[in-house]
Amino acid sequence: MLFSQMYLPTLREKPAEAEVISHQLMMRAGMIRKLSSGVYSFLPLGVRSLRKMETIIREEMNRAGAQEVILPALQPAELWQESGRWEKYGRELFRLKDRHDHDYCLGPTHEEVITDLIRHEIRSYRQLPVNLYQIQTKFRDEIRPRFGLMRGREFGMKDGYSFDADESGAEDSYRQMFAAYTRIFERCGLKFKSVEADSGAIGGSFSHEFMVLAETGEDAILACPRCSYAANLERAVSAWQAAFDPGEGLRPRQKVPTPGHKTVEEVTRFLAIGPDRLVKTLLYQTPAGPTAILVRGDQEVNETKVLRVLGIDELALAEDALVERITGAPVGFAGAVGLSIPVWADETLKTLKNFVMGANEADHHLVDLNWEVDVPEPRWADLRQVKGGEPCPRCGTPLDTFRGIEVGHVFKLGDKYSRAMKAAYLDAQGQERLMIMGCYGIGVGRTVAAAIEQNHDGDGIVWPLALAPFQVIITPTEVESASETFRTARSLYDRFRAAGIEVLLDDRDERPGIKFKDADLIGIPLRVTVGPKGLKENIVELRPRADKTVQRVPVEQCLESVQAFIAREMEAKAQL
Ligand SMILES: [Zn+2]
Structure with missing residues (x-):
């Protein structure tokens, strides 16, 4: 492609509304433009990267035995009413009416549509398993669309669904999709982790998120x-246990004045104890009423775990007035002794002795408390936030912390939709059974954006070769068509194209400095610079975008060197 003919409007300045780097750079590199909040147009450069992502996905899904379909974005309300999600999905569902006053939605996901398709066709166990996927536009009326492609209202997704006769078949499908996803993100050249998103009751994990690592x-x-354990902070567990002295005798409890000392820091300093002796009592308002959660002074409550353990879907710290009503004391002096609401404690507190809690009385704490003796046994559960450095729950090695962007999710659905929508088949004995489903998603534009979050520098994008819109850019420093510089550049361009290399020739009549800046901004992995000075020695310069080292090669060897570079980059899978 000739740069002069490409619709590639780059921007010098960072767009004001772009908060994150991928959004800024995709705007500046002329890949996307905003139409309205959370809704973007893709320009030619953006489409090229998007299509590469889609091709990798298609190839790996097909290789894993999944087949491509295209399901409608416009979906009748009846299906969503059948699954119960018409009500449940809330305001994120884009709803509309047709001219006959029938309700429709724009699909944020396709479980209902695919289940409807399958239940009308599959009758026998002989027709199972089935694994179908699509690459489609989804709609979600986000309350606060932001971060460009990271959280849009209209976005491209690959979603896939498997239907199996039984649990073990569904687990096989899950494993195949997990393996396909691993290959997809490896082929993208991204550093990523697959993390446990939820642990099934039967021991294994049946939901994984694929996270592209980025600060x-x-x-x-x-x-x-050391081992394969990885989990979201919200769900992470560790083998950490509180150190305690088994020989320590139980002391009698006392109430001590702690005037004005409310925070962990204030109380522990005043009482001259470590925060590991203090038990924090946090009062939460829940749909089931107020609940107390206990964690050690140096630990934090993990609210996601609390939600799961209590089997509720919302939770908020109680307001001051409620705390005062429940404890009879101002905020800062709550404790579990004498509370008449349910009390849950993090299980690592079990071994604690002679500990300190608020006295439920202004300006007082209780010290030397012990379970059963002074404090009724609470209900125990894992309720705390795990920290980096704590031992791995599987092998004991200290855990590392990373930050990441969720780009894919594999999920074993079970019979949730097949039950609600009666997707059944007849087994070998002629018994009617529900199909067991799995669903598998990848954010296509989101992965491209995440690739930029992971791979950029002060000058712009640094594409992994697999997702780069072009593999090579040729930058002649003169564009006078009769000049030797331009003729050499043009001839290299023709040779590269004939060799199947995706190449952009910057034939614009611009200063070299401007061309170099644009090439760095749009992040083409390899730049070939052709100039009169080098040509005097029959030399052109190769400069990889990632390390910016310049390699001088004779003109005749240029194609070979470029091919070697591409082969190297394609082979180098992102390793962790
Ligand atoms: Zn481990």
């Missing part, structure tokens, strides 16, 4: 450097 990522991840 700017929204999610924190804990991962073991």
Whole structure:
């Protein structure tokens, strides 16, 4: 492609509304433009990267035995009413009416549509398993669309669904999709982790998120450097246990004045104890009423774990007035002794002795408390936030922390939709059974954006070769068509194209400095610079975008060197 003919409007300045680097750089590199909040147009350069991502996905999905379909974005309300999600999905569902006053939505996902398709066709166990996928536009009326392609209202996704006769078949499908996803993100040349997103009751994990690692990522991840354990901060567990002295005798409890000392820091300093002796009592308002959660003074409550353990879907710290009503004391002096609401404690507190809690009385704490003796046994559960450096739950190695961006999710759905929508088949004995489903998603534009979050520098994007819109850019420093510089550049361009290399020739009549800046901004992995000075010695310069080292090669060897570079980059899988 000739640069002069490409619709590639780059921007010098960072667009004001772009908060994250991928959004800024995709705007500046002329890849996307905003139409309205959370809705973007893709320009030619953006489409090239997007298509590369889609091709990798297609190839790996097909290789894993999944087949491509295209399901409608416009979906009738009846299906969503059948699954119960018409009500449940809330305001994120884009709803509309047709001219006959029938309700429709723009699909944010396709479980209902695919289940409807399958239940009408599959009758027998002989027709199973089935694994179908699509690459489609999804709609979600985000309350606060932001971060460019990271959280849009209209976005491209690959979503896939498997239907199996039984649990073990569904687990096989899951494993195949997990393996396909691993290959997809490896082929993209991205550093990523697959993390446990939820642990099934039967021991194994049946939901994994694929996270592209980037310092700017929204999610924190804990991962073991030795075994394969990796989990979201929200779900991470560790083998950490509180150190305690088994020989320590139980002391009688006392109430001590702690005038004005409310925070962990204030109380522990005043009482001259470590924060590991203090038990924090946090009062939460839940749909089931107020609940107290206990964690050690140097630990934090993990609210996601609390939600799961209590089986509720919302939670908020109680307001001051409620705390005062429940404890009879101002905020800062709450404790579990004498509370008449349910009390849950983090299980690592079990071994604690002679500990300190608020006295439920202004300006007082209770010291030397012990379970059963002074404090009724609470309900125990894992409720605390795991920190980096704590031992891996599987092998004991200290866990590392990372930040990441979720780009893919594999999920074993079970019979949730097949039950609600009656997707059944007849087994070998003629018994009717529900199909067991799995669903598998990848954010296509989101992965491209995440690739930029992971790979950029002060000058612009640094594409991994697999997702780069072009593999090579040729930059002649003169564009006078009769000049030797331009003729050499043009001839290299023709030779590269004939060799199947994706090449952009910067034939614009611009100063070299401007061309170099644009090449760095759009992040083409290899720049070939052709100038009169080098040509006097029959030399052109190769400069990889990633390390910016300049290699001088004779003109005749240029194609070979470029091919070697591409082969190297394609082979180098992102390793962790
Ligand atoms: Zn481990």
